[in-house]
Amino acid sequence: MNTDKNNIENMPDLSVEIGGVRLQNPVMTASGTFGSGMEYSDFVDLSKLGAVVTKGVSAVPWEGNPTPRVAETPSGMLNAIGLQNPGVEVFCERDLAFLSNYRTKAAADAVGDGPRVIVNVCGHTVEEYLEVVERLSDEPVDLLEINVSCPNVKAGAIQFGQNADSLMDVTQRIKRIAKQPVIMKLTPNVTDIAEMARAAEAGGADAVSLINTLLGMKIDVERRTFVLANRTGGLSGPAIRPVAVRMVYQAAQAVKIPVIGMGGIGSAEDALEFILAGATAVAVGCMTFHEPATAVSVIDGMKDYMIRHGIERISDLTGAVR
Amino acid sequence: MTETAIRKQKMRAEVLRHETLAPGIRSLELRVPELPSAARPGQFVGVYTGDGAMLLPRPISICDSGDEKELRLVYRVAGKGTAEIAGLKAGEETQILGILGNGYPVEELKNKRVLLLGGGIGIPPMLLLAKQLSALNSGEEKDQSPVITVLGYRDAQMFLREEFEKYAQVFIATEDGSVGTKGNVLTAVKQEGIRADAICACGPMPMLRAVKAYAAQEGIACYISLEERMACGVGACLGCVAKTTREDEHSHVKNTRICTEGPVFNAKYVDI
Numbered sequence: 001m002n003t004d005k006n007n008i009e010n011m012p013d014l015s016v017e018i019g020g021v022r023l024q025n026p027v028m029t030a031s032g033t034f035g036s037g038m039e040y041s042d043f044v045d046l047s048k049l050g051a052v053v054t055k056g057v058s059a060v061p062w063e064g065n066p067t068p069r070v071a072e073t074p075s076g077m078l079n080a081i082g083l084q085n086p087g088v089e090v091f092c093e094r095d096l097a098f099l100s101n102y103r104t105k106a107a108a109d110a111v112g113d114g115p116r117v118i119v120n121v122c123g124h125t126v127e128e129y130l131e132v133v134e135r136l137s138d139e140p141v142d143l144l145e146i147n148v149s150c151p152n153v154k155a156g157a158i159q160f161g162q163n164a165d166s167l168m169d170v171t172q173r174i175k176r177i178a179k180q181p182v183i184m185k186l187t188p189n190v191t192d193i194a195e196m197a198r199a200a201e202a203g204g205a206d207a208v209s210l211i212n213t214l215l216g217m218k219i220d221v222e223r224r225t226f227v228l229a230n231r232t233g234g235l236s237g238p239a240i241r242p243v244a245v246r247m248v249y250q251a252a253q254a255v256k257i258p259v260i261g262m263g264g265i266g267s268a269e270d271a272l273e274f275i276l277a278g279a280t281a282v283a284v285g286c287m288t289f290h291e292p293a294t295a296v297s298v299i300d301g302m303k304d305y306m307i308r309h310g311i312e313r314i315s316d317l318t319g320a321v322r
Numbered sequence: 323m324t325e326t327a328i329r330k331q332k333m334r335a336e337v338l339r340h341e342t343l344a345p346g347i348r349s350l351e352l353r354v355p356e357l358p359s360a361a362r363p364g365q366f367v368g369v370y371t372g373d374g375a376m377l378l379p380r381p382i383s384i385c386d387s388g389d390e391k392e393l394r395l396v397y398r399v400a401g402k403g404t405a406e407i408a409g410l411k412a413g414e415e416t417q418i419l420g421i422l423g424n425g426y427p428v429e430e431l432k433n434k435r436v437l438l439l440g441g442g443i444g445i446p447p448m449l450l451l452a453k454q455l456s457a458l459n460s461g462e463e464k465d466q467s468p469v470i471t472v473l474g475y476r477d478a479q480m481f482l483r484e485e486f487e488k489y490a491q492v493f494i495a496t497e498d499g500s501v502g503t504k505g506n507v508l509t510a511v512k513q514e515g516i517r518a519d520a521i522c523a524c525g526p527m528p529m530l531r532a533v534k535a536y537a538a539q540e541g542i543a544c545y546i547s548l549e550e551r552m553a554c555g556v557g558a559c560l561g562c563v564a565k566t567t568r569e570d571e572h573s574h575v576k577n578t579r580i581c582t583e584g585p586v587f588n589a590k591y592v593d594i
Contacts, residue, residue, distance in 0.1 A: 032559065033554075033558065033559060034558055035557060035558035035559075039554070039556050039557045039558035039582075040556065040558060042329050042330045042331065042556075043330065043331060043332070043556075055558075055560075061573075061574045061575045062575065063575045063576065063577060064560065064563070064575070064577065067550050067551070067561075067562070067563060067564075068550065068551040069551070069560070069561045069562075069563070070551050070552070070553045070559065070561035070562070071551060072376060072377065072378050072403070074375050075374075075375045075377065076377065077377060077378060077553060079553065079559070079561060081559065081560050081561060084560045084563070084573065084575065084577060086572075086573055086574035086575070087574060090574050237377055238377075286377065286553075287377070288554070288558075289377060289378055289379075289553050289554045289555075289559065290370075290377040290378065290379075291332065292332055292419075292556070293332070
């Protein structure tokens with residue numbers, strides 16, 4: 001009995017598998033909240049993360065929306081960045097180069113597998129998504145996350161994620177050319193999340209991640225204007241967590257592929273809610289803005305939880321609440 | 323400007339003093355044991371509120387930096403977050419994220435006749451700048467290259483004025499004309515016939531636009547500090563961007579991150 005407990009204390013197994021790729025632990029960063037890792041490398045030892053999910057990348061540079069782009073709301077925030085990014089070429093030369101250096105270093109230091117690199121892909125048209133996916137074929141990228149759920153750009157993105165037929169179609173077309181496993185990132189701004197998860201699975205997705213932000217609005221009553229220049233924005237943070245847990249549960253019930261859960265995760269307990277609801281892995285998003293080291297403390301807290309409860313493998317907890 | 327690699331971190335800060343300087347204007351002196359370096363004028367920190375439902379740190383410029391472990395922040399109580407911060411008492415602790423942003427190019431301004439323009443809550447960061455510029459230019463150089471400051475207030479409810487007088491020649495402009503020149507900082511510059519080799523400015527956007535135009539017309543260097551609603555404060559979220567006149571080196575579009583490439587910009591390169 002004692003020996004068993006010691007074994008778990010030494011190494012509870014936090015590793016998980018998504019699309020055949022092993023992650024050293026189930027904690028990743030949510031796209032758009034962590035740049036490409038560089039910006040937070042002062043605060044966080046990136047080599048400890050399960051994966052770094054990059055800011056959305058498009059075929060050519062995107063300007064994004066006018067400011068104000070962000071607004072705080074109770075236990076959350078609205079954003080309407082509009083997927084500003086330097087385009088896939090600069091991204092490969094600069095951001096991917098940075099991240100792969102980090103992986104090499106992590107491997108050399110023998111601290112585990114190092115963080116997996118997941119690139120979030122966005123586009124206005126299916127062709128634009130395909131261009132980025134193709135460009136990334138031979139780059140040091142472990143998984144692709146396809147953003148069909150950003151509420152802040154006028155064309156593309158969410159249009160593909162709010163209709164089951166188009167979601168299945170875009171998934172199929174991406175899967176046909178993608179060299180890396182494909183995660184479809186789903187929007188909560190739909191009537192039936194299970195239907196969308198099934199459409200992604202039917203299209204051949206290797207996993208789904210959810211939830212992207214909930215469409216919201218904030219009004220400045222003194223000035224009698226919208227706070228965000230874009231008028232609407234995506235709500236994130238602990239305010240949306242119960243909605244996210246519910247949707248992850250429904251999606252996990254509907255599909256066999258792994259579900260990556262996110263929405264206001266700030267602690268190991270929050271992350272475990274998602275895992276118990278059916279998530280294989282989780283992502284920390286806007287709480288990084290509150291506490292830059294959140295993702296690492298979530299990993300540490302999960303380890304403590306597993307030791308405390310005598311759980312050998314984190315994957316044993318996935319969907320344990322039914 | 324030399325890019326010094328300063329480690330950013332979230333740090334514990336002890337409140338040494340916290341007082342009201344003018345209606346709605348608070349001065350917060352902090353001791354920050356883990357402060358990684360001395361602050362440069364124009365840099366800022368993110369101050370957390372004690373309320374967990376307010377997730378984001380409030381960006382507040384650094385007004386003064388005593389020794390390497392002390393910071394003074396002078397801020398306006400503008401909303402719920404700063405109202406919460408305003409309740410901090412001496413001896414209590416808070417948390418800050420810092421040190422953030424680039425700051426004014428102090429070295430480039432050495433031995434130049436520098437004009438500092440501060441409007442309203444844009445005044446505080448100018449104090450550390452005046453202090454450092456005054457220390458750089460000593461002896462004869464000081465007489466030839468004085469630091470000149472024009473402070474713009476709404477009315478006679480002024481703050482920090484006496485402290486500027488220790489380091490700089492000070493002119494005052496008030497909107498209601500109760501003290502100094504009636505009008506804004508540029509009205510005072512023109513009325514007093516102030517000449518300079520370079521301008522450093524911080525204040526509301528209409529003032530910065532006018533200062534940028536004035537500097538362009540006079541053909542002198544001009545550095546302005548911009549503000550915008552921020553989330554992460556470290557360049558990750560791309561929430562606080564300013565339009566640029568040329569493609570930004572980081573973003574590869576005509577947007578630059580105020581929290582990281584700024585908040586201080588050469589006025590020529592921002593489209594405000």
